[in-house]
Amino acid sequence: QVQLVESGGGLVQPGGSLRLSCAASGFTLDYYTIGWFRQAPGKERERVSCIGRSDGSTYYTDSVKGRFTISRDNAKNTVYLQMNSLKPDDTAVYYCAMDPYGSSCYHGEASGMDYWGKGTLVTVSS
Numbered sequence: 001q002v003q004l005v006e007s008g009g010g011l012v013q014p015g016g017s018l019r020l021s022c023a024a025s026g027f028t029l030d031y032y033t034i035g036w037f038r039q040a041p042g043k044e045r046e047r048v049s050c051i052g053r054s055d056g057s058t059y060y061t062d063s064v065k066g067r068f069t070i071s072r073d074n075a076k077n078t079v080y081l082q083m084n085s086l087k088p089d090d091t092a093v094y095y096c097a098m099d100p101y102g103s104s105c106y107h108g109e110a111s112g113m114d115y116w117g118k119g120t121l122v123t124v125s126s
Contacts, residue, residue, distance in 0.1 A: 002026035002115045004096050009120030012086055020081040020120060022096035027115075029098075030054075030074040035105035035113055036081050038092035038122075048094070050105035051079060059106055063089070086124045093119040 008020040022034065033052050039045040049070040050059040058070050069082040079096060097113035099105045104112025 004117035006117045006120040009122045017084045022079040033099035034079045040092040095119045
């Protein structure tokens with residue numbers, strides 16, 4: 001079965017750091033573009049970051065540029081999201097998803113993403 005499982009969320013103080021993991025099973029992650037999305041209470045799900053296939057292209061939404069870094073470890077079949085200098089506005093459930101087309105994530109088309117994980121909660125609060 002195709003499955004994505006997020007982990008690494010938790011409670012952190014403003015200015016702190018967390019690293020989220022997205023572990024894949026049933027397919028090889030390096031064959032696909034992978035995206036991170038987040039959804040805060042009362043808000044729509046938004047694209048946070050994307051990582052491409054062979055060329056290693058990355059995308060970050062403006063609000064996280066310079067603070068978040070997306071990467072992949074093909075040997076572990078896992079994509080990571082390193083989050084530094086966290087702010088209360090970063091509080092959300094974070095999801096990873098596979099992009100079967102290789103362009104939906106970069107176009108911000110959440111409907112084009114497939115095999116969503118169940119999410120991991122990140123809470124930034126003092």
